[in-house]
Amino acid sequence: MTLLAPSALVIAFYVLLVRLLAGYSIPVFRRYGASFVLSSVWNPGSASYGILPALMGTAVTSVLAAAIALPVSLSMVVFLNEYCPSIVARVVASVTTVMGGLPSIVYGLWGALVLPELLRSYVMVPLHKYLGFLPPFSCAPVSGWTFFTAGVLLAIMITPYMFSLVHEAYASVPRKYREALLAISARPYVIAREFIKMLWPAVIGALLLGLGRAAGETIAVSLVVGNVNAVPYCLFLPGQTISSLIANNFPEASSYPLMLNALYAAASVLLVVGMVLNIAGLALMSRWRSITG
Amino acid sequence: MRDALRIVVAVITALIIVGIAAAVASVFGSGIGGGGNSRTLKPATTSSPTYVKMGGATFPAPQYLAWIKSFMREHPSIRVSYELLGSGAGVSRFFDGTLDVAGSDPPLPHDVWVKHEGKVMQVPTLVGAVVVTYNIPGLNHVTLNLSGKVLALIYKGVIKYWDDPRIQELNPAVKLPHHEIFVVFRADASGTQLIFTTFLHKAAPSTWPSTLVGKAPAFPVAGSGRAAGGKGNPGVANLVMSNPYSIGFVEWSYALENNMSIAAIENAAGNFVKPSTESLISAARSAAKHLPRTPLGDFSKDEEYIIYPGGKDAYPLVAWTHLVIRVNYESQAKARAVAALLKWIAEKGELNIIPGYAPVPENVRQLMVEAANNILHAAGS
Numbered sequence: 014m015t016l017l018a019p020s021a022l023v024i025a026f027y028v029l030l031v032r033l034l035a036g037y038s039i040p041v042f043r044r045y046g047a048s049f050v051l052s053s054v055w056n057p058g059s060a061s062y063g064i065l066p067a068l069m070g071t072a073v074t075s076v077l078a079a080a081i082a083l084p085v086s087l088s089m090v091v092f093l094n095e096y097c098p099s100i101v102a103r104v105v106a107s108v109t110t111v112m113g114g115l116p117s118i119v120y121g122l123w124g125a126l127v128l129p130e131l132l133r134s135y136v137m138v139p140l141h142k143y144l145g146f147l148p149p150f151s152c153a154p155v156s157g158w159t160f161f162t163a164g165v166l167l168a169i170m171i172t173p174y175m176f177s178l179v180h181e182a183y184a185s186v187p188r189k190y191r192e193a194l195l196a197i198s199a200r201p202y203v204i205a206r207e208f209i210k211m212l213w214p215a216v217i218g219a220l221l222l223g224l225g226r227a228a229g230e231t232i233a234v235s236l237v238v239g240n241v242n243a244v245p246y247c248l249f250l251p252g253q254t255i256s257s258l259i260a261n262n263f264p265e266a267s268s269y270p271l272m273l274n275a276l277y278a279a280a281s282v283l284l285v286v287g288m289v290l291n292i293a294g295l296a297l298m299s300r301w302r303s304i305t306g
Numbered sequence: 307m308r309d310a311l312r313i314v315v316a317v318i319t320a321l322i323i324v325g326i327a328a329a330v331a332s333v334f335g336s337g338i339g340g341g342g343n344s345r346t347l348k349p350a351t352t353s354s355p356t357y358v359k360m361g362g363a364t365f366p367a368p369q370y371l372a373w374i375k376s377f378m379r380e381h382p383s384i385r386v387s388y389e390l391l392g393s394g395a396g397v398s399r400f401f402d403g404t405l406d407v408a409g410s411d412p413p414l415p416h417d418v419w420v421k422h423e424g425k426v427m428q429v430p431t432l433v434g435a436v437v438v439t440y441n442i443p444g445l446n447h448v449t450l451n452l453s454g455k456v457l458a459l460i461y462k463g464v465i466k467y468w469d470d471p472r473i474q475e476l477n478p479a480v481k482l483p484h485h486e487i488f489v490v491f492r493a494d495a496s497g498t499q500l501i502f503t504t505f506l507h508k509a510a511p512s513t514w515p516s517t518l519v520g521k522a523p524a525f526p527v528a529g530s531g532r533a534a535g536g537k538g539n540p541g542v543a544n545l546v547m548s549n550p551y552s553i554g555f556v557e558w559s560y561a562l563e564n565n566m567s568i569a570a571i572e573n574a575a576g577n578f579v580k581p582s583t584e585s586l587i588s589a590a591r592s593a594a595k596h597l598p599r600t601p602l603g604d605f606s607k608d609e610e611y612i613i614y615p616g617g618k619d620a621y622p623l624v625a626w627t628h629l630v631i632r633v634n635y636e637s638q639a640k641a642r643a644v645a646a647l648l649k650w651i652a653e654k655g656e657l658n659i660i661p662g663y664a665p666v667p668e669n670v671r672q673l674m675v676e677a678a679n680n681i682l683h684a685a686g687s
Contacts, residue, residue: 054524055524056517056523056524057495057520057521057522058517058518058519058520058522058523058524059517103308103311103312103315104315107312107315107316107319108315108319111316111319111320111323112319112323115323119323119326129548130548152531155486155488155531155532155549156488156532156534156545156548156549156552157548157549158534158545158549235493235537236537236541239533239534239535240493240534240535240536240537241528241529241533241534241535242524242528242529243528243529243531250531251531251533251534251535253493257493261493261494261495261535261537262494262495262522264391264392264394264395264494264495265392265393265394265395265494265495265496265521265522266394266495267394267395267397267398268394268495268521269495269520269521269522272495
């Protein structure tokens with residue numbers, strides 16, 4: 014009976030959270046309906062609240078972050094486990110695992126100081142020059158405070174965490190598989206490839222958790238994303254994400270009628286998107302498990 | 307052995323990272339500031355001190371913190387703290403009882419004042435200024451002349467290049483470069499932004515309509531790809547300093563602290579004026595006649611008269627910042643402490659102003675003394 018209490022507490026907490034969010038958000042959805050999510054106009058002075066640019070900004074920066082973080086963390090796992098001398102591998106893995114557990118704001122603050130100008134001169138300008146025919150790189154980077162910089166910063170923030178999740182799963186593969194592969198003289202690359210195939214649910218899980226973390230970052234993102242209500246039709250534009258929108262406007266939200274409700278509604282949209290992604294991911298993982306047995 | 311090694315590595319890494327984090331946080335803590343910073347000194351006396359909790363606007367915070375430090379030295383039994391929350395949050399917490407005194411750049415709006423009429427007082431404590439700053443390689447210590455109309459066109463996205471004839475004609479002696487202007491504004495809803503947009507509206511009403519006036523207006527230039535919002539004054543200052551050919555607006559004290567270029571703005575009399583203690587006082591004097599005669603009065607229109615005021619030497623981007631005070635405090639000790647603070651500011655504080663602000667005119671200081679007397683009277687002393 015006493016074991017029921019903690020679970021009940023957690024459920025109660027989520028119910029209260031949903032109730033609070035719903036309570037504040039419903040007036041906004043009632044008034045604006047779907048246009049809250051589809052409109053690009055955010056003008057508190059005329060009580061127009063539309064979060065489409067912010068929502069697209071969250072999507073673009075999180076996807077970019079995951080697209081950078083996943084290959085990097087996977088490569089790191091493979092390298093440390095298959096190619097690196099074991100002492101070095103253990104030290105680097107331990108250090109990175111510890112870093113993955115740190116509050117990512119620490120990296121965020123560093124990135125905010127260093128990244129914008131560096132990325133602009135050495136990455137964005139060449140990308141625009143040589144790959145400018147691709148839509149995401151088609152606009153000339155005027156300044157370093159853009160969606161691209163936010164995506165890269167988020168990648169830096171979530172990579173140690175994703176590494177530690179995949180690394181743990183990799184290290185827990187039973188020895189018999191390694192022995193079997195070695196028995197047929199498989200090269201390290203083949204061993205790694207087979208292990209990753211076995212671990213695919215864990216990789217997807219790490220990806221989703223990383224995406225979730227990236228979507229929730231607020232202050233670090235608001236320091237580099239440019240804070241402009243613009244649709245991300247190109248990566249080199251300044252913009253915003255839902256989290257940075259909320260972080261920027263929350264302190265003074267009482268100055269405008271409905272602004273606080275609009276911010277809570279934006280948070281609810283983020284919650285719903287996150288839930289949908291997680292449910293899809295969990296469904297995917299359980300399907301993989303049933304296939305691989 | 308393996309486990310011991312792991313533990314040692316983890317502990318060393320953790321210590322290194324905590325050390326780096328502390329170093330980064332201390333660099334950033336002094337730069338980015340805001341959002342819940344509070345400073346309180348420990349009480350020096352053994353008898354229980356009276357605590358006065360203040361908080362709110364970040365605009366006057368450096369001056370308030372300097373005043374509080376000197377005040378507490380003279381009154382060791384009173385401990386005052388000022389939290390940097392923003393005007394809106396400060397006023398909300400004042401009305402819900404968490405703060406004793408709120409600092410607010412804009413005065414209480416009319417409907418809020420009416421609701422609390424007779425129970426709340428406001429006093430303008432300082433005159434502050436918003437400056438327009440820019441970063442043009444080669445021209446950074448040359449003073450540019452700008453007018454409200456030109457600024458309105460820049461922030462609307464209509465004027466795109468620095469060498470636009472409308473800017474060039476105000477600066478015939480300066481060779482402006484042909485480069486796109488990178489426009490910086492505030493990412494967060496802010497009193498400084500309200501002052502700037504009110505000025506644009508008053509100086510160029512046909513270009514900058516009243517729908518674009520506010521703490522968080524939708525700047526038309528935002529969609530152009532050459533604009534960005536900075537978080538707080540430090541964020542704007544950082545963006546302007548890091549992006550060449552940019553323009554932005556910050557509080558005067560921040561521009562002075564960071565040695566940024568300051569533009570001369572055209573005032574209502576047609577003169578291009580830079581901010582200085584004299585030009586701020588000149589603006590304040592001409593606006594003081596429109597203030598209510600008593601701290602219990604309605605101050606909601608006072609910014610309209612001080613922004614873009616008359617006076618040939620007045621700097622046009624000036625604003626009052628206010629303290630919002632109760633008439634009735636819950637204890638005699640607190641009432642006496644708040645009254646003492648107000649009287650101290652009126653008598654000594656206004657004589658010791660740090661760079662970036664100007665004192666309020668003499669007749670306005672009287673409002674602080676009157677407010678202090680009202681508090682003491684209501685507490686029965």
